[in-house]
Structures are given as C-alpha cells and as structure tokens.
Amino acid sequence: MVDEIPLSEPDITDLEVAMVERVLRSKRLSIGPVNEQFEKTVAARTGRGHAVSCSSGTAGLHMLMLAMGIGPGDEVVTTPFSFIASSNCILYVGAKPVFVDICPKSLNMDPQRVEDAITPRTKAILAVETFGNPAFMPDYRAIAARHEIRMIEDSCEGLGGKYRGKPVGSFGHAGVFGFYPNKQITTGEGGMIVTDDDRIADLCRSYRNQGRGVMGGVTGSWLAHDRLGYNYRLSEIQAALGVAQMRRLDEIVEQRQRVARLYMEQLLDLPDIILPTVDHDTFMSWFVFVVRLSDRFSQDERDRIIEGLHRHDVGAAPYFPCIHLQPFYRELGFKEGMFPVAESVSRRTLALPFFNRLTEKNIEFVVQTLSLMMSREGLKRG
Ligand SMILES: *Cc1c(COP(=O)(O)O)cnc(C)c1O
Numbered sequence: 001m002v003d004e005i006p007l008s009e010p011d012i013t014d015l016e017v018a019m020v021e022r023v024l025r026s027k028r029l030s031i032g033p034v035n036e037q038f039e040k041t042v043a044a045r046t047g048r049g050h051a052v053s054c055s056s057g058t059a060g061l062h063m064l065m066l067a068m069g070i071g072p073g074d075e076v077v078t079t080p081f082s083f084i085a086s087s088n089c090i091l092y093v094g095a096k097p098v099f100v101d102i103c104p105k106s107l108n109m110d111p112q113r114v115e116d117a118i119t120p121r122t123k124a125i126l127a128v129e130t131f132g133n134p135a136f137m138p139d140y141r142a143i144a145a146r147h148e149i150r151m152i153e154d155s156c157e158g159l160g161g162k163y164r165g166k167p168v169g170s171f172g173h174a175g176v177f178g179f180y181p182n183k184q185i186t187t188g189e190g191g192m193i194v195t196d197d198d199r200i201a202d203l204c205r206s207y208r209n210q211g212r213g214v215m216g217g218v219t220g221s222w223l224a225h226d227r228l229g230y231n232y233r234l235s236e237i238q239a240a241l242g243v244a245q246m247r248r249l250d251e252i253v254e255q256r257q258r259v260a261r262l263y264m265e266q267l268l269d270l271p272d273i274i275l276p277t278v279d280h281d282t283f284m285s286w287f288v289f290v291v292r293l294s295d296r297f298s299q300d301e302r303d304r305i306i307e308g309l310h311r312h313d314v315g316a317a318p319y320f321p322c323i324h325l326q327p328f329y330r331e332l333g334f335k336e337g338m339f340p341v342a343e344s345v346s347r348r349t350l351a352l353p354f355f356n357r358l359t360e361k362n363i364e365f366v367v368q369t370l371s372l373m374m375s376r377e378g379l380k381r382g
Contacts, residue, residue: 003310003313003314003315003353004313004314005313005314005315005353005358005362005365005366006315006353006355007182007315007316007317007351007352007353007354008181008182008288008315008353008354008355009355009356009357010181010182010186010355011248011252011255011355011356011357012241013244013248015244015247015248016240016241016244016245018244019240019241019243019244020237020240020241020244022240023236023237023239023240024237026236028236029235029236029237030233030235030236031209031233031236032236032239034236034239034240034243035053035234035236035239037239037243038051038053038192038234038239038242038243038246039051039052039053039192041242041243041246041247042169042177042192042194042242042246043194045160045167045246045249046167046168046169046170046175046194047166047167047170048169048170048175048194048195048196049195049196049197049198049201050193050194050195050196050197050198050200050201050217051192051193051194052192052193052194052195052201052204052205052208053190053191053192053208053233053234053239053242054190054191054192054193054204054208054232054233054234055189055190055191055208055231055232055233055234056178056179056180056189056190056191056232057085057154057156057176057177057178057179057180057191058085058088058089058178058191059191059208059230059232060176060177060178060191060192060193060204060232061085061086061089061126061152061154061176062089062092062093062230062232063193063203063204063207063208063230063232064089064152064174064176064193064200064204065089065090065092065093065095066093066203066207067174067199067200067203067204067207068123068124068150068152068173068174068200069123070090070093070095070123070124071093071094071095072093072094072095073095073121074095074096074121074122074123074124075095075096075097075098075119075121075122075123076090076095076096076097076098076122076123076124076125076126076152077098077099077100077109077114077117077118077122077124077125077126078090078097078098078099078100078109078125078126078127078128079099079100079102079108079109079127079128079130079323079342080099080100080101080102080322080323080324080334080338080339080342081102081107081130081320081322081323081339081342081345081346082128082130082154082320082323083156083157083320084323084326085156085178086126086128086154086156086323087099087126087323087329089126090126095123096121097323098117098119098122099323099324099334099338099339099342100113100114100116100117100339101113101339101340101341101342102130102339102341102342102345103135103136103341104341104344104345105135105277106130106133106135106136106277106279107130107131107133107345108127108128108129108130108133108135108136109127109128109136109140110341111136111139111140111143114139114140114143115143118143118147118149122147122149123149123150124144124149124150124151124152125140125143125144125149125150125151125152126151126152126154127140127151127152127153127154127171127172128154128156128157129153129154129155129157129158129161129168130157131157131276131286131287131288131290131319132157132158132161132168132184132284132285132286132287132288133158133161133276133278133282133284134158134161134162134163134168134171134282135163135279135282137153137163137168137171137172138163138164138166138171140171140172141171141172144173150172150173150174151171151172151173152172152173152174152175152176153168153169153171153172153174153175153176154175154176155168155169155175155176155177155194156176156177156178156183156191157178157183157287157288158177158184158285158287159177159183159184159185159249159285160184160185160249160250160252160253160285161282161283161284161285162282162283163279163281163282163283164281168285169194170194173195173197173200174193174194174195174197174200175193175194175195176191176192176193176194177191177192177194178190178191179191179192179238179242179245182287182288183287184249184252184253184256184285184286184287185242185245185246185248185249185252186241186245187234187238187239187241187242187245188238188241189238190234190238190239190242191234192242198216201217202214202215202216202217205217205219206226206227206229207227207229207230207232208229208230208231208232208233209229209231209232209233210225210229210230210231211225211226211227211228211229211230212224212225212226212229213225213226252356253285253286255356255357256285256286256354256356257284257285257286259286259289259354259355259356259358259363260276260284260286260289260354262360262363263289263352263354263363263367266363266364266367267291267367270367270370270371270374271294272293272294272296272297272374273291273292273293273294273370273374274291274292274293274294275291276289276290276291286354288319288351288354289351289352289353289354290319290349290350290351290352291349291350291352292345292348292349292350293305293348293350293374294348295344295348296378297348297374297377298347299347299348301377301381302318302347302348302349302350303318304373304377305350305370305373305374305377306318306350308369308372308373308376309366309369309370309373312369312373314352314353314365314366314369314370315352315353316350316351316352316353317350317351318346318349318350318351319349319350319351320346320349321346322339322342322343322346324338324339325343350370352366352370353366
C-alpha cells in the first residue's frame, strides 16, 4: 500500500537523470572519476581533508570501527535512541555498545551521562545527530579529548546542517553520511566517511576495496591484499546521482526548512503536540519531522493514531523504537527501564510526511488528519 502523502520521497530532477546517463554511456561503471568528484564535493562541504565514498552509511560506520582498531573487549559509548545501524556497527567488530540516556529536548545523548559511562575499556564515543540535530557535538568531542579516546560522528541524518557555523560531519575524528532515499540527499544506497586523519582515510579506502593496500590515497597492486577487506565500494552510477544531488544541496535544505517551518506554524496551536526544539545556534537541514504526543497519550494510542493516519493515506511512523529493546539486544542483557528518557520519548514520537516537494495544502491535510485522530483517541479515553 502506498500512502497518498508518503512519509518520504526522493527529489530527483533532470540533472540527476542526465548525470547518471552520462556515466552509463561512458562505460566506466565503478572505481572512477565520478566517485572522486563526489568525494571532493563532500570533503569541501564539510571542511574535511578526506572523504571516502562507500556502499552505505552502515558500511562506513563498520569501516571506522575497524580503522580505529575497535574490537573484542572494547566499549563504545552510544545512544539507544537511534536507527539501529549506529549501534550494530559496534557489534560487528565484537565490541560492546554502552548506551547512555538522552536529553529530552535535543534527543541526543546527555553529555554528563556520556562522561559518567567512560571506563578504562572505552575506545570511542559514537555520537548521532538525531533527526539531524547537532546539539552537544563539541561537548562530546571535548569529553573524548579529555579521556584520549575517539569520537565518531554518525552524521547519517544531518548532511547540510551546522552548529555554531561548523558543518555537521566536522565534529568527530571521523564522521559518516548515509544516502538512503529518505536522507537529505540520496544515491539510492550509499555512504561517505569524512575525516582529517590520513591514516583513517587510507585504511577505509583499503577496507572498502577488498583490503588492497592504500598509501596517501593511492591504491597499490590490484592483486595484493594487505588485510581482510570488503566490497563496500560505491558505483560510478551512484556517485553521479550523488554529485547531482550535492550540486542541489542548498536548494534541498531550503525546501526542507520551508516544510519544517510550515509544520511548526500549523502545529503550534495543537495542544498535546510537542514540537522539535532547535537551539538558536543550530542550522537544521531536517532529516525527518518528528513530533511527540504529550504524556496524556499512551504508546497504544500513539500507534492507533499512526494507523489512523495510514487509513487516511497519510504516511507516519514511530521513529525510533529504542535499540536496546530490540529482541537481539535484549538477549545481550538490555531491558526496559534502563534508559527511561529514551524509552518515554520513543513511546510517544511520531514522524510525519516530510520531503522537499510537500505543499502547504498537503501539510494542512496532514495536520487536520492528525488533529482528528488525536481527538478521537481522547474521546475514547473519556
Ligand atoms: C540511515 C542511518 C544509518 C545507516 O545508513 P544506511 O546508508 O542506510 O546504511 C546509520 N545511522 C543513522 C543514525 C541513520 O539514520
């Protein structure tokens, strides 16, 4: 079933089509100049010395774990309120995710709790710009510096955003972007590592390309494999899509800000809706538009409101269920009650349709339908 007003929709123009077509006709479909161009553009945009394209945001996170030498016996401090990939990458390398609770306003990790969670086994802080919000990124970096550990910035939801004028992706020792179709820009599937660290960049270039040796950005012999690598490459076709989308990034971010502003205006008067809070220091590029129901609403009521929206052909989703409560994380010993803020927030969050071409009329319809579904639940409750 496809909703009339979907939750998200990629924004592909003639420019993307033309650039992809040019690659297809060039006959060079992988490892080529368009990847280099895409990397250069993202590096410049984030003010980083290196950008390494890869097959997904998840692959990028995995390679950073490897490049930073994180493995069995190591701990990585991270958030339970995120898309699951930000924590799975820690499990991939046999390390232990140490979750800390979030700040209820920004929905990012509470810096004091990050500090308190660090032990002699902590190798890194893996911070996520939740829904694109870069709040506390400099604080996490300062904590990492104090303890002489790494900070990884999972920027998969934040391309184009800024905090105090500094671009998202520039706060950690390394950052990762993801280009799945619901992100600010898409390559269908794809990701990009950004860093100023030459060694990390070379290692990631090696890991993504079957472990072939890389020195100073230059790949050695095709048949010499220095380490256990992967095929985490991005194709030239995907990179072409990325180059076109990057060219349009400012326009895309403007559109997203317009849609967010319209939602804010129209939802302002709706009681029992908690709007996203954005710090005055923050320039948001808006990954999704997630509101929270007031605590008069239970999780079941929230879920029925989502079903009601779908019945009216309006996309909606409960972003995010807590990672630590997913079945295979429970098997690792995590359970309800461990991160009360994250759990309470995630019971009442609701993502509304959000994409560049959403019209004012669409937004009015979404808000009216949401309002109707909420009052119905209220009436049932009596
Ligand atoms: C989307 C996302 C990822 C993973 O990106 P993929 O490209 O889908 O692998 C990782 N972390 C966060 C927080 C994300 O939102």
